[in-house]
Amino acid sequence: MLRPRLAIALAVVVCAVGGTTTAAYAMFNSSGSAVQPVSTQTLQPPTGVAAALTAQCNKNKTQQVTVTWTASTSAFAAGYTIVRDSTIVATVSAATTSWIDNTVAHSTAYTYTVLATYQQWSSGASAAPVTTC
DSSP, rough: OOOOOOOOOEEEEEEEEEEEEEEEEEOOOTTSEEEEEEEEEEEEEOEEEEEEEEOOTTTTTTOOEEEEEOOOTTTTEEEEEEEEETOOOEETTTTTTTEEEEOOOOOEEEEEEEEEETTTEEEEEEEOOOOOO
């Protein structure tokens, strides 16, 4: 008895435009026709990203910068990655909307970007540069 073979392919397309990442999934049959779209989801970046000097301006004290943001509106955002001047400095959970950087130097300008993350995808927004004293 011969059994028909079933060939199904799953295609994933990821597109990142202006800080928003969209993933579209579809299932295809053996003839290449789309059987059904599985899902289309968008990973929205956090909004309102800000960085502010939060420590006293004193050469004998440690400088601190507090980075804050408003959570991503994407329900599937798994967390956030904080980037300082193109270097990842922290990864936090999706429930977190602020982070304190206490590894900054005196009299130095820093730029922070906060990326909403889900698996290998990320979507980010940057704060205006902040300068320590």
